[in-house]
Amino acid sequence: MTDAILHADTREIVIDDVFPHAAETIWKTLTTGALMARWLNMTPHGFEPVPGNSFTYQTSPAGDWDGTIQCQVLEVVPGKLLAYSWKGGHEDNVGYGSRLDTIVTFTLEPAEGGTRLRVVHSGFVLPRNETAYRNMSGGWSQVVGRIGVVAGEQG
Amino acid sequence: MIHAAPIDAVMRALADPTRRAVFEQVARGGEVNVADLTRVSGVTQGAVSQHLKSLKLAGLVAERPQGRNVFYRARPEGLAPLFDWLSHYDAFWRDRFANLRDLLKEIDP
Numbered sequence: 001m002t003d004a005i006l007h008a009d010t011r012e013i014v015i016d017d018v019f020p021h022a023a024e025t026i027w028k029t030l031t032t033g034a035l036m037a038r039w040l041n042m043t044p045h046g047f048e049p050v051p052g053n054s055f056t057y058q059t060s061p062a063g064d065w066d067g068t069i070q071c072q073v074l075e076v077v078p079g080k081l082l083a084y085s086w087k088g089g090h091e092d093n094v095g096y097g098s099r100l101d102t103i104v105t106f107t108l109e110p111a112e113g114g115t116r117l118r119v120v121h122s123g124f125v126l127p128r129n130e131t132a133y134r135n136m137s138g139g140w141s142q143v144v145g146r147i148g149v150v151a152g153e154q155g
Numbered sequence: 156m157i158h159a160a161p162i163d164a165v166m167r168a169l170a171d172p173t174r175r176a177v178f179e180q181v182a183r184g185g186e187v188n189v190a191d192l193t194r195v196s197g198v199t200q201g202a203v204s205q206h207l208k209s210l211k212l213a214g215l216v217a218e219r220p221q222g223r224n225v226f227y228r229a230r231p232e233g234l235a236p237l238f239d240w241l242s243h244y245d246a247f248w249r250d251r252f253a254n255l256r257d258l259l260k261e262i263d264p
Binding site: 013015017019021022025026028029035038039040041089098100117119121124 | 240241244245248249251252254255256257258259262263
């Protein structure tokens, strides 16, 4: 099963799993427009697995955001690594559709029974600390302390 | 009056260390008034009031007037804008991995 870990310190979503297929096959699903559209449920427009390439995904609009995710390929190591920026949202939106400036990195490595695919979606402005979020009597200082660090970084 | 503030407003409100300290005091205190906060904050009552006003505008505290006093309490839900995108994408990638598994089974049986 998919194993999701939320790294509170680094503010990343990390999901990885072993698929019983060769790396080359999985690589195709990460880098071929028609196949990407089938599992991501969004068609990439203008994608080429070449560093510097700009492309978009179209998702549901929210408020002043038209739903376009702007991406740029940052790194390509065929069969092993693909990273692209993932930007969207609007600063006036709250929750879904709020401003987003993130990076998605896919890595493939051999694993017992197939190939391990890991996606790291990084750059979220805050940790999702569910415990602190739900139990505000306890974790406030910790959560708010991190907000301060992040907010400070943003100037 | 409950209103949702954009994520930037929430972050701006908490970027100031003194204001953040005031917010933490409110959160810790359950319900507090300006005098209580001034005693523990080390800044003037006027400054505390200003910080509370900013926190209120950012949706992070709520006030309740009682006689000549105004009591403040934290609004945990005010922090929600900071968490929503992350939970959205967590669910997104889990779901997409399931799709990918199906697609791979189909193209590479």
